[in-house]
Amino acid sequence: xxxxxxxxxxxxxxxxxxxxxxxxxxxxxxxxxxxxxxxxxxxxxxxxxxxxxxxxxxxxxxxxxxxxxxxxxxxxxxxxxxxxxxxxxxxxxxxxxxxxxxxxxxxxxxxxxxxxxxxxxxxxxxxxxxxxxxxxxxxxxxxxxxxxxxxxxxxxxxxxxxxxxxxxxxxxxxxx
Numbered sequence: 001x002x003x004x005x006x007x008x009x010x011x012x013x014x015x016x017x018x019x020x021x022x023x024x025x026x027x028x029x030x031x032x033x034x035x036x037x038x039x040x041x042x043x044x045x046x047x048x049x050x051x052x053x054x055x056x057x058x059x060x061x062x063x064x065x066x067x068x069x070x071x072x073x074x075x076x077x078x079x080x081x082x083x084x085x086x087x088x089x090x091x092x093x094x095x096x097x098x099x100x101x102x103x104x105x106x107x108x109x110x111x112x113x114x115x116x117x118x119x120x121x122x123x124x125x126x127x128x129x130x131x132x133x134x135x136x137x138x139x140x141x142x143x144x145x146x147x148x149x150x151x152x153x154x155x156x157x158x159x160x161x162x163x164x165x166x167x168x169x170x171x172x173x174x175x176x
Contacts, residue, residue, distance in 0.1 A: 009155060012097060012109025016050065017148035046099040050108055052151045054123050057092045060085055065104070068094065071119070072127060080104045084111070093119040095158045112158045122157035126150065 015025060026047050034040035055068040058076065065080040066088055079098065081088075096111035114123065130142065130150045142150060 006159075008110040009112065013151060013155065015109075016047075016052070016097065017144075017151060019144065022144075042101070043099070046101055046106075047108070050097050050099045052097040052147075052154070053095075054114075054119060054127070054154070055079075055094045055096075055098070055111075057084070057088050057090050057094060059090060060088055068098075068105075072131070078104045080106050081111070088113075091116065093123070095123065095154060112155075114158055114161055118158075118161035122161040123154055126153045126157055129153075 018024065021028075026044060030044055030048070034044070051070070051073075053073065054071040056071055057066050058069050059067040061067065061078070062085055063082070064085055065078065065082070066084050067076060068079050069076045071093065077098070077100075084094075093114040093116060094111040095114060097108040098105040099108050130146070130153075
């Protein structure tokens with residue numbers, strides 16, 4: 001199971017950051033797009049807007065998900081994730097990628113849970129390295145390679161902190 005969790009994190013990283021011909025697989029898929037009103041197109045558009053960050057679990061929404069606050073950008077959002085609604089604890093930091101859909105956010109891949117001290121020790125230094133003026137302060141957008149390095153270093157910090165021990169991800173098959 002432990003290696004399966006890591007594969008989910010690695011696959012998500014590759015999906016969003018591995019480039020061939022200077023394009024991600026998502027960008028290449030949009031070159032011959034699905035129907036404009038299709039679920040595939042809605043998900044691809046959400047994937048293009050996805051954000052990788054550290055989120056703090058503010059409040060559990062029973063049988064639905066949670067309210068989370070982005071510790072980098074400062075905004076709050078409704079996350080639909082059954083696994084977190086069942087086992088999440090307010091105050092836990094979640095490292096991962098969220099996709100914006102019209103009425104809610106959903107996770108992409110896995111959300112890696114961390115304690116507040118692990119966040120302070122392993123993740124905050126990475127954020128400060130890439131955003132020297134601090135989180136929530138407007139900064140120059142990062143290039144694709146800078147973003148890939150930022151995400152990779154955050155994931156590495158989470159792994160060093162033992163964050164893979166209690167990964168949150170939903171088995172979509174159980175909802176089908």
